Amino acid sequence: TPRVFSGIQPSGHLTLGNYLGALKRFAERQDQGVETVYCLVDLHAITVWQDPDALRQQTREAAAAFMAAGIDPQRSILFNQSQVPAHAELAWLLNCVARLGWMNRMTQFKDKAGKNSEAVSLGLYAYPALMAADILAYHATHVPVGEDQKQHVELTRDIAAKFNHDYGVDFFPLPEPVIEGPATRVMSLRDGSKKMSKSDPSDASRINLTDDADTIAQKFRKARTDAEPLPGDMDALKDRPEARNLVNIYAALANEAPADVLARFEGQGFGSFKPALADVAVSVLGPISGRMAEFLADPAEIDRILGQGAEKAEGISSPITARTREIMGMILSR
Numbered sequence: 001t002p003r004v005f006s007g008i009q010p011s012g013h014l015t016l017g018n019y020l021g022a023l024k025r026f027a028e029r030q031d032q033g034v035e036t037v038y039c040l041v042d043l044h045a046i047t048v049w050q051d052p053d054a055l056r057q058q059t060r061e062a063a064a065a066f067m068a069a070g071i072d073p074q075r076s077i078l079f080n081q082s083q084v085p086a087h088a089e090l091a092w093l094l095n096c097v098a099r100l101g102w103m104n105r106m107t108q109f110k111d112k113a114g115k116n117s118e119a120v121s122l123g124l125y126a127y128p129a130l131m132a133a134d135i136l137a138y139h140a141t142h143v144p145v146g147e148d149q150k151q152h153v154e155l156t157r158d159i160a161a162k163f164n165h166d167y168g169v170d171f172f173p174l175p176e177p178v179i180e181g182p183a184t185r186v187m188s189l190r191d192g193s194k195k196m197s198k199s200d201p202s203d204a205s206r207i208n209l210t211d212d213a214d215t216i217a218q219k220f221r222k223a224r225t226d227a228e229p230l231p232g233d234m235d236a237l238k239d240r241p242e243a244r245n246l247v248n249i250y251a252a253l254a255n256e257a258p259a260d261v262l263a264r265f266e267g268q269g270f271g272s273f274k275p276a277l278a279d280v281a282v283s284v285l286g287p288i289s290g291r292m293a294e295f296l297a298d299p300a301e302i303d304r305i306l307g308q309g310a311e312k313a314e315g316i317s318s319p320i321t322a323r324t325r326e327i328m329g330m331i332l333s334r
Ligand code: ATP
Pocket: 007, 008, 009, 010, 011, 012, 015, 017, 018, 020, 021, 022, 144, 145, 146, 147, 148, 149, 183, 184, 185, 186, 187, 195, 196, 197, 198, 199, 200
């Protein structure tokens, strides 16, 4: 039976990229009636330094964003990762299955470690094995992610296949990455070659789900672009990454095809396109940030919801990790 798993790191304010690449799709999956498990991956967040008070706040904010985007904790399992022991436990078991050579090919590690890769945490390097554990601990079959996480889901498949092969079992299903629609990689507003990230040091590079209407309009106004007017079709935007990004964002927010957006704005410059883009963004994000604020007014209720979700998540993942240990030859007598 299909089961969807996905997660988001509570490593900062959630962005427009997280909304279009993840939250919006998570809500759609839930509404299709499939079993959906959504995790605030705090164990992933601490692979880079997190101030403890900030981490707590960011986790509640992410939970509020999920619910504001339409994830219903009665219909989806919504929880923070560290409250369910299966994730850290299975990650260790899978560390012993994953190969160093595979990990060395992960582009996210290279991007995040940068030039100073000797000084980053061991956890940042092992991150993809923890992500494999997150998915496999639920025997998840589908993983909706943005384009940037596709390589990690492919690694998860490799780890699952090697486990099944080495132990001669057919235990872990190979999960499918689910990536669809325009703007599955929303790019930075300052640099069209970098993806929009909640952990980017520049706040001007992204739209946060908590930004108010004036801030959203101002960030789009200042977004880097070129001086050319918009062309009539997407092919002509091949070498104009900043322009292409803004058109894709418009299309994704308005639920339109990028070609239809261009048909309407052909010949116009950014002086008229950017305010139109800000208007669509405010009409979509305004109600979301309003609902987030309502949830955040009661943090104890958010914590209660996460605790309940964690209990349900443990009910699924604990037998799967116990069975994994048993398959590997560890004594299971309690
Ligand atoms: P960080 O900078 O801390 O890595 P992030 O913004 O990349 O934060 P993640 O928590 O790593 O967010 O990813 C959560 C989900 O959001 C994943 O499914 C990821 O693919 C998706 N996502 C992240 N950034 C983008 C983006 N710019 N465009 C589309 N999807 C994105």
